[in-house]
Amino acid sequence: MKKITIAIDGFSSTGKSTLAKQLAKELEYVYVDTGAMYRAVALYAMKNGYINADSFDKEKLVASLPSIQLVFQFNAELGFGEMFLNGENVEKEIRTIEVSSFVSKVAEVSQVRSKLVEQQQEMGKNKGIVMDGRDIGTVVFPDAELKVFMTASASTRAQRRFDELQQKGDDVSYEEVLKNVEERDYIDTHREDSPLVIADDAVEIDNSYLNKEEQFAAVMELVNDVVKTA
Numbered sequence: 128m129k130k131i132t133i134a135i136d137g138f139s140s141t142g143k144s145t146l147a148k149q150l151a152k153e154l155e156y157v158y159v160d161t162g163a164m165y166r167a168v169a170l171y172a173m174k175n176g177y178i179n180a181d182s183f184d185k186e187k188l189v190a191s192l193p194s195i196q197l198v199f200q201f202n203a204e205l206g207f208g209e210m211f212l213n214g215e216n217v218e219k220e221i222r223t224i225e226v227s228s229f230v231s232k233v234a235e236v237s238q239v240r241s242k243l244v245e246q247q248q249e250m251g252k253n254k255g256i257v258m259d260g261r262d263i264g265t266v267v268f269p270d271a272e273l274k275v276f277m278t279a280s281a282s283t284r285a286q287r288r289f290d291e292l293q294q295k296g297d298d299v300s301y302e303e304v305l306k307n308v309e310e311r312d313y314i315d316t317h318r319e320d321s322p323l324v325i326a327d328d329a330v331e332i333d334n335s336y337l338n339k340e341e342q343f344a345a346v347m348e349l350v351n352d353v354v355k356t357a
Contacts, residue, residue: 129357130156130255132270133350134263137277138323139227139311140284142334142342143259146277148207149343150350151257159250161260161267162230163210164197164243166221169233171195171212178229189238197246224292224299227307231314234261240320261315264326273353274329275346281308283335 133150135143144160151158168188172178177188199208200216209218220226233239240262247267251258258267264274285305292299315323325331330349334342 128354130253131272131350131353131357132251132254132268133257134268134271134274134326134329135257135259135277136261136264136274136323136325136329137259138279138284139308139315140288141277141279142287142339143277145339146275146342146346147257147259149339150346152206153347154255154257154350157250157256158207159199159247159256159258160207160210161243161247161258161263163199163218163221164246165234165239165260166226166230167197167210167212167217168195168239168243169226169230170217170221172233173226173229178232180228183232185236188233189236192238192242195242197243222295224297224304224307227311231311231318235314235318235320237320244321261323262321264329265324266321269326272357273349274326275349276325276329276331278331278333279335281305281312284308 133156135147137143144162147158147160150156169178171191172188175191177184196213198211200211201208209216210221211217244267247258250256251268260267264271264276282305285301285308288308289299289301289304292304332342332345
């Protein structure tokens with residue numbers, strides 16, 4: 128079966144990573160969570176004092192980019208690659224609400240996007256890849272054979288994210304999570320460099336009322352249709 132490139136874009140907390148992992152496992156493709164890459168850079172900026180609730184020193188972050196090494200290391204037990212920042216496993220740290228509050232601001236920086244997009248394009252040069260993020264179908268892989276754009280209402284996404292954080296034991300309120308979702312939506316869709324938009328040839332899926340199994344089945348149908356004609 129011919130291998131293709133699958134680009135999954137969409138708003139935060141729409142389950143892009145969950146879907147991408149399912150597809151990669153089913154198809155035996157490489158999975159890349161680009162959001163984890165931006166989150167890792169945000170974590171680096173936080174740890175080095177470049178960004179906080181009151182300020183963001185973009186110049187220092189840009190100057191430090193050559194010192195930031197991002198690597199996905201496959202975890203056989205989990206079935207996907209975990210994010211390592213400069214040799215340290217930061218998979219859990221990058222999923223906190225604090226990192227979420229800064230990641231869109233970090234992703235706005237053109238030099239950050241340029242560095243990560245270059246890495247992402249290198250990862251996908253041999254196809255057989257499922258990549259999710261905000262600009263995969265429009266910037267990273269504009270020629271991807273299949274582009275999916277995922278959306279859901281802000282309240283639905285906030286509830287999903289809130290439930291996920293609660294299960295992890297994080298002390299957050301629903302209102303705090305909803306505010307974060309809405310702020311990220313605004314920043315992602317209004318930034319100058321590669322704003323979140325739906326590609327002309329993408330298939331839009333509103334999963335507000337779909338469970339994971341229904342969503343996976345719908346997208347696998349799209350995959351099979353594309354592979355037949357690729």
